[in-house]
Amino acid sequence: xxxxxxxxxxxxxxxxxxxxxxxxxxxxxxxxxxxxxxxxxxxxxxxxxxxxxxxxxxxxxxxxxxxxxxxxxxxxxxxxxxxxxxxxxxx
Amino acid sequence: xxxxxxxxxxxxxxxxxxxxxxxxxxxxxxxxxxxxxxxxxxxxxxxxxxxxxxxxxxxxxxxxxxxxxxxxxxxxxxxxxxxxxxxxxxxxxxxxxxxxxxxxxxxxxxxxxxxxxxxxxxxxxxxxxxxxxxxxxxxxxxxxxxxxxxxxxxxxxxxxxxxxxxxxxxxxxxxxxxxxxxxxxxxxxxxxxxxxxxxxxxxxxxxxxxxxxxxxxxxxxxxxxxxxxxxxxxxxxxxxxxxxxxxxxxxxxxxxxxxxxxxxxxxxxxxxxxxxxxxxxxxxxxxxxxxxxxxxxxxxxxxx
Numbered sequence: 001x002x003x004x005x006x007x008x009x010x011x012x013x014x015x016x017x018x019x020x021x022x023x024x025x026x027x028x029x030x031x032x033x034x035x036x037x038x039x040x041x042x043x044x045x046x047x048x049x050x051x052x053x054x055x056x057x058x059x060x061x062x063x064x065x066x067x068x069x070x071x072x073x074x075x076x077x078x079x080x081x082x083x084x085x086x087x088x089x090x091x
Numbered sequence: 092x093x094x095x096x097x098x099x100x101x102x103x104x105x106x107x108x109x110x111x112x113x114x115x116x117x118x119x120x121x122x123x124x125x126x127x128x129x130x131x132x133x134x135x136x137x138x139x140x141x142x143x144x145x146x147x148x149x150x151x152x153x154x155x156x157x158x159x160x161x162x163x164x165x166x167x168x169x170x171x172x173x174x175x176x177x178x179x180x181x182x183x184x185x186x187x188x189x190x191x192x193x194x195x196x197x198x199x200x201x202x203x204x205x206x207x208x209x210x211x212x213x214x215x216x217x218x219x220x221x222x223x224x225x226x227x228x229x230x231x232x233x234x235x236x237x238x239x240x241x242x243x244x245x246x247x248x249x250x251x252x253x254x255x256x257x258x259x260x261x262x263x264x265x266x267x268x269x270x271x272x273x274x275x276x277x278x279x280x281x282x283x284x285x286x287x288x289x290x291x292x293x294x295x296x297x298x299x300x301x302x303x304x305x306x307x308x309x310x311x312x313x314x315x316x317x318x319x320x321x322x323x324x325x326x327x328x329x330x331x332x333x334x335x336x337x338x339x340x341x342x343x344x345x346x347x348x349x350x351x352x353x354x355x356x357x358x359x360x361x362x363x364x365x366x367x368x369x370x371x372x373x374x375x376x377x378x379x380x381x382x383x384x385x386x387x388x389x390x391x392x393x394x395x
Contacts, residue, residue, distance in 0.1 A: 010103055013103055013104070013105045014103065016105045016106045016107070017104065017105060017106045017109075019106070020106030020107075020109075021106070031143060031146075034139050035139060035140070035143055035205075035206055038137045038139045038140060042137055
């Protein structure tokens with residue numbers, strides 16, 4: 001007759017499953033964290049900033065060799081210091 | 092739950108049974124070929140991104156293995172080689188295997204898309220579909236060409252590895268695909284010639300059963316001839332070179348020669364010496380594939 005044991009063999013198997021799952025989940029979290037760091041460090045700032053779907057001139061791809069010059073006839077947004085100093089507020 | 096009910100369920104699975112669902116041995120081939128496809132690609136990526144890409148390709152491959160085991164549980168229960176797998180042995184239920192397969196497929200595809208690119212992720216999704224549905228559900232039980240077409244699923248990983256880096260397909264990745272695709276049938280048919288598997292009882296139409304063993308021998312030799320030009324052609328592309336070409340030339344000559352020997356033998360000769368030529372052809376086929384991909388790696392690092 002089999003001797004009684006404090007821990008049933010079934011519990012050993014369950015423990016192996018639980019520990020295995022814990023290790024997998026922790027490894028997954030570590031991987032996602034590491035991947036996020038790498039993506040932030042190596043990705044372009046436009047790819048990150050663009051996630052709010054707001055178009056900003058800084059995010060637009062610039063043609064190589066073309067320097068953006070300040071406008072000769074600037075337009076200021078209403079209520080900004082430029083508008084208060086007398087710049088045009090409408091085209 | 093009472094003690095009585097726990098005792099009635101002695102086959103509860105361990106963690107390793109779930110790992111076995113993912114066919115770790117098949118996964119090792121997937122990892123190696125995908126890694127080579129990824130390393131020899133002409134663009135550099137961060138090592139962690141490369142690691143994640145190979146990991147998620149491997150998980151995707153494992154998930155398709157779990158789906159295959161779920162669908163083929165009836166066949167696996169009949170054949171000696173497979174009857175100790177987690178589902179036929181009663182350790183994991185069919186529904187659990189299906190859930191593991193589907194969940195891991197989704198995770199692998201999504202994560203590959205996020206870590207590499209969505210083209211590679213789509214390619215992985217297609218590969219899982221191809222293995223689990225096209226091969227396992229449609230072809231395996233209906234045509235003796237199951238090995239040939241199903242071999243495509245095993246041939247996709249280096250293409251996915253390449254796509255992770257380049258975001259596309261090119262002649263190099265197509266030729267890596269062709270190398271595995273045309274290698275698979277002679278590899279498995281050689282195995283079928285000396286392994287006493289009850290495919291007939293299991294209802295799987297293997298070429299040895301449907302068309303006979305002499306036909307299988309001729310097919311093996313024919314495929315060694317078809318395979319050789321693709322293996323050499325790969326050496327003439329941007330990822331090839333003298334080291335790879337030297338390895339490919341020697342191994343293909345040897346493969347064709349051994350294939351010829353297998354074709355020329357009768358079953359009486361084969362049984363008389365314990366399938367010596369067939370077994371040595373099978374071993375050579377393992378070395379053949381490993382050495383070709385290893386040579387691509389060496390060629391890449393040496394860069395001659």
